[in-house]
Amino acid sequence: MDQTSRQPAGRRRGRPPKSDGPATRELLLDAALELFARQGFAATTVRQIAAEVGVRDAAIYGHFAGKQAIYDALFAEAGPASFEFLHIDVDALVATGPRKAVPELVARVMTGWSSPRTRRFTSVLLREGSGTGGLSGLAAAIETARDQLQAPFRSWQRAGLVRADLAARQLVWELFAPLQVPRMLHLHAEATEDDLAAARRLVDDHVKFFLNCVLTERSR
Template identity: 70%
Template sequence: MSETARGPGRPRKSEGAATRDLLLDAALDLFARQGFAATTVRQIAAVVGVRDSAIYGHFAGKQAIHDALLTEAGPASFEHLRVDVDALVEAGPRDGVPELAGRAVDAWSAPRARRFVDVLLRDGGGLAVLASAIEAARDRLQEPFARWQDDGRVRADVPPRQLVWELFAPLQVPRLLHLHAGATDEDLAAARRLVDDHVRFFLRVTLTDGSNR
């Protein structure tokens, strides 16, 4: 939209994106400090310095803000991780699985994702929320495993969806232990080591002789 076409009082797209980020950060701070239930839309708007109604130009409500944060901080889909499925399959599981896990940990190491872990832990039920998000991601993430099975690279006696679970569910342990808002460089390094150890174990028990092709 050109400057002349932009309606009076309507923010530029860049301004809208900036406001959305400010709302997410404000909500994240409030959720972490006082809990989701105790936080109101009015409080979020007050932190950003906008009217309550301005929030609804970006989100349907408080739950939608929480859901947007979970989308950023959850197990992640190929869309969120910007993974090319065909390229991942071509790389093979020996390289593709560490790449997939590494991208997920990169996303979880981002400041906003680490702060959201504190929200999950504060409100309780954080593990249940993460487990639910992993379950929802299994359909989206199973494709490369199914194709690797078809190629004889990954053991075929375990359903692809279960392989996704076995890869990602244990990764939540280093995440909850080390990838929180107050994480130090030592925490980040420790998380990487635990993830690397798990990925090596996962590959050892899932690869077949055909994985070298």
């Protein structure tokens, strides 16, 4: 029997086949998150992440450009709301109207923030900010989100559906900034079903209050 025939039938270590790609990518994200939480971003290496999953270092590069790209992927899930993360279709959002679109938009954000991995990443996010950008990078991401999400509010203002005496960027801030309170209070790594329910109640009350404050008579 030659050397090839004696090889075990299990998966070879190294770059995963395409069919294994999504599963391996998720394993890499989970392993990196555990290491970032345990020892910090700077102290974590690509080799350590690979070892946690049981693949060679080179296998990571079939999914990510490097450690920062892994962090960026986690940040996209857990950081400030963005068009990329929410898969926003501005035209569809505008056509739906603020009374229906705002609650749906917030629900999508909270669903993402409630996932186990994102709840685990929240503590890392508070400590690390946006990775190499630190807390200043996090602040920049928040401003980018405000820039992106103001577009539908501007359209609703032009249509007379939302108060026009407030800047669209400020409306975005007033909608999303208070969501950090239920997130920090209840959407942590050890959150129970009661925590998740409490977060939903706070969010629902906030959205109702926000709409009461910003909708015009034409939109009610």
